Structure formats: structure tokens, C-alpha cells
Amino acid sequence: MTTTNRIMLVDGMALLFRAFYATAMSNYFMINSKGMPTNAVYGMMKHLFTAIDTYQPTHVVCCWDMGSKTFRNDLFPEYKANRGEAPDELIPQFELAKEVVESLNIPNIGQAGFEADDCMGTLSRLYREDSQVFIFTGDQDMLQLLQPNVSVVLLKKGYGNYAEYHEGSFFEEKGITPAQMVDLKALMGDSSDNYPGVRGIGEKTALKLLIKHQTIEGILDNIDQLTKGQRNKIEQDLDMLHLSRKLARIHCEADVNCSLEDALFFIDEEQMGRKFDELEFKNWQKNIVGI
Incomplete structure (x- = not known):
């Protein structure tokens, strides 16, 4: 079945963490004149625009974890208990990232008690009937969501390097569905x-x-x-x-929804420019948007 809709579901947490640690290793937090670190959000935007340029989606949705506790912690209190607190320089960038995504007219989706993975699973099930879905993440767990109309694009090191999986290629590599x-x-x-x-x-x-x-x-x-x-x-x-x-198992029955109309990818360049300038993103035209 050929479809015209190309929907990109973005794992906001994966992009933000990856971008943060890529520069935090050298203490490059990009603190602006208001004292706000912006390295994670800047890098996330670069990942996002690179992916959009590569996959040319018609629709984009960004999914987030909503707090650290989910139904999985109720089942098993030690779930993810090995993870330390987020670094101080990253914590204020969670909300900032959502603000910036909103300035691009991209919906932010999340539900308390569920992970971003569950939201992407739920939306992919919703959209796949009549659209081509690309799940953009760093998390191999998402490969369980592969379907005839659902691909998973795993971020590799650097920008624009991806491992793209389809249902068939996964079976060829692993020998299981x-x-x-x-x-x-x-x-x-x-x-x-x-x-x-x-x-x-x-x-x-x-x-x-x-x-x-x-x-x-x-x-x-x-x-x-x-x-x-x-x-x-x-x-x-x-x-x-x-x-x-x-x-x-990724829970594909989270209580989230996003209409195709709301997810339609259309950037108001003035609005985006104001936000990027407000955050003092340096050389964003060249380094992020590629113009």
C-alpha cells in the first residue's frame, strides 16, 4: 500500500540526552546571558532538523517521559533504579526543549505513568493503517514495534548517521520477528x-x-x-x-492521541527565529536549519 503521509514520531528524551552528553563531556554547556544552559536543546534541534531533512516527513510528533515513575515501577520497584539523577545543567532543559518544540508547531505528547516509548507505540498503532510511520529514537526496545508500515530509525554516533530497520531487515538480522x-x-x-x-x-x-x-x-x-x-x-x-x-513490552494503549491535522509539519520561520534568538543559539541558520 502506498501512502502519502510520512509521520515521524520523535523520542524527545533520546535526542535530548544524546545531545547533552555529546557536549557535556567537555563541560560545554552553552550557558546564555540569562544563565540558562542550552547545549542539550541546541543539539536536539540539530538532530531533529537533520532527520527531517533526511526523511522529509509530512507530519511530526515529539513524545516525552512525564516524570520518572511509571506503571513499570509499580510492577517492579527496582525498574531503572540504577540510573542516577539527571545532571543539574540538564534539568532546566527538559521544559525548555518542549517550549522550543512548540515554537516549531510540533505537538509535545506524553502521559503521566507511561514512558515516551509507550506513547510512540500507541501513536504508531493509530497512524499505521493509512500512513508510513518512522519512529526516531536511540532505543533498541522500539524494534518490537516494527510493522509493514512502521520503520524504526536508530540514532548512531554523530549527526545524520542512522540504522534504519524494517520488519524484514530485522528478521534477516536476528532470525526472530x-x-x-x-x-x-x-x-x-x-x-x-x-x-x-x-x-x-x-x-x-x-x-x-x-x-x-x-x-x-x-x-x-x-x-x-x-x-x-x-x-x-x-x-x-x-x-x-x-x-x-x-x-x-511497550504498552500501546496509553491514553494519548494527536490528530493528523495537529501533527502536520509546518514551521513558522519568524516564530522559530524569535525563539532561537531569544535563547542566543549561535549560528543557528547554518548549524541547525542548514540555510
Whole structure:
């Protein structure tokens, strides 16, 4: 099916964090005359405009985490507990980034209790029926959302370097379907999100088991076919296996919506220029917008 709508769902958190740490390593926080650090927002805009130039979307939506606690913390209090507080120079840039996105007439979407991932999953399900959707993120978890009309564009190091995934290319690379990725994460856990999965089972074993048995249910139904070591590990961590699957699955029923009309990509250049000048973005015409 060919569609004219090209909708880009942007992971605002991923872009902002990536941009911040790219310059924070050298203490380059770009503090303006009002004492406001702007390095993360400046870099985020550069990532955003580079992606827009590359993918030429007709519609753009930016999704955000709304606070650090989500339904996953209710399920597992240690979820993401290994992450420290955001650096002082980054904290004021969260709201600032949303202001700047708003000045570009791009909707900011988020829901308390859910992550940006859940919002992007919900919107991709909403839009994919009659539009081509590009999910723009740094998070491999989003690969579970791949569908015939949904691509995932992963940010690589630098600007304009992407790994673009489609349903078919993911299967060729991993040997499993995008939907099976939830079970993969449940088995091997996720150290960055701080849930263990089944202790002692890594990606290689998890992939092998899923290629043979398709799902966690398939593995459990055929547990007598597993090696003694694999069987013991799974039986010992059975509760955590089921819990890890709930944590790994992107929740595509968040209470968010954004009409195509609101998401239509149209920049008021005067409004954008005023905002960029107000924040004292240097050389933004050349470095961000590319004019």
C-alpha cells in the first residue's frame, strides 16, 4: 500500500540526552546571558532538523517521559533504579526543549505513568493503517514495534548517521520477528532498565531458544527438551521471567492521541527565529536549519 503521509514520531528524551552528553563531556554547556544552559536543546534541534531533512516527513510528533515513575515501577520497584539523577545543567532543559518544540508547531505528547516509548507505540498503532510511520529514537526496545508500515530509525554516533530497520531487515538480522523481541528481553533481561530476566541466560541462548520454540510458552511447554542447565535457570527464575516480559513490552494503549491535522509539519520561520534568538543559539541558520 502506498501512502502519502510520512509521520515521524520523535523520542524527545533520546535526542535530548544524546545531545547533552555529546557536549557535556567537555563541560560545554552553552550557558546564555540569562544563565540558562542550552547545549542539550541546541543539539536536539540539530538532530531533529537533520532527520527531517533526511526523511522529509509530512507530519511530526515529539513524545516525552512525564516524570520518572511509571506503571513499570509499580510492577517492579527496582525498574531503572540504577540510573542516577539527571545532571543539574540538564534539568532546566527538559521544559525548555518542549517550549522550543512548540515554537516549531510540533505537538509535545506524553502521559503521566507511561514512558515516551509507550506513547510512540500507541501513536504508531493509530497512524499505521493509512500512513508510513518512522519512529526516531536511540532505543533498541522500539524494534518490537516494527510493522509493514512502521520503520524504526536508530540514532548512531554523530549527526545524520542512522540504522534504519524494517520488519524484514530485522528478521534477516536476528532470525526472530519484532514481536518475539519482547520474549527475548524477558529471557535475557535488560541491564540499562535494571531488570534481570533469567539469570545466566544471555542473548545467544535466548535467541536459540526462541528460534526453536517461538515464544516463552513454547519454551515452557518443551522444557524437557532443554539442557539441564537451561531448565534449572528458567525454573528458578520463572516469576521474574513473566515479570520481565511485562516490563519489556511497550504498552500501546496509553491514553494519548494527536490528530493528523495537529501533527502536520509546518514551521513558522519568524516564530522559530524569535525563539532561537531569544535563547542566543549561535549560528543557528547554518548549524541547525542548514540555510
